[in-house]
Amino acid sequence: MSPFPLEVANAKANGGTMLNKQPDGSLLAAGNNPTPGKYTVVATTPVTGITAIRLEALPDPSLPANGPGRAPNGNFVLNEFRLTAAPQGEPMKATAALFSKAVASFSQESYGVALAIDGNAGTGWAVAPQFGKAHVALFHLQEPLAFPDGARLTFTLDQQFPGKDHNLGRFRLAVTTAPNPVLTDSLPPQVVQALAVPPEKRSNEQQAALLNYYRSQDGELVRLSRAVAQSPRPGDQRLIGAQDLAWALLNSPAFLFNH
16 A cells, blocks of 8 residues: 655754755755754644654655765764654644654664664664665554544654765655555555645646545445446336336335325
8 A cells, every 4th residue: 555645734953953844845955054953843644544654765866865864974863753643733732652663674784774763862773885875664553543533643763874964865755555565565656746826826637636645545345336336237228217116106205195
């Protein structure tokens, strides 16, 4: 099951760093590059039953060595990745969401991605020497986030590698509801293209692509649609009309009074 992109409501960083939203939904860091660095991202999603968080570290020509980090060699160290979650529209009910494990497409030796959720700010995830390319991390939740009306998610990315300015340069967040999330999940090309366009500028075809994709991820809707499609259809549409007419006559006040 492919991941669902998140709608970023607010993104801020310390020390004069700016997190600028890009057309593809990612955030690109610019301005100061302090140590330690801390990013806080608030995002919303209508999705319920979230089982994992997907974090993409993305290259960008504005970054040293094309990133995905802001260190001179393009690296980063994500020391701690934390999440609090609340029902949509009820931020005061936020509670910490706990992770059970983390996997990544690549990790630097002695800087495995699981170290970003170990509660120790002295360890973390890094990607040397694989600079200038995309990397993906998947953080599995201990319990699914199942808010019926959607969720408000607050992410904290702590980066404390001493004196080296190893902050993330460009990154993107998404969620998945897959029972067994995997790193190879990807969005269909037409959905990616539609998401890159601001909502108010999307064509009818792009809106339809997003709607159809969202519906395809709803397991219950898919099951019901399949059941309807497999139900036998009457061979003669006139039979349906006759049945409707008979039902109306049988339930008319005149018929019921006389019988």
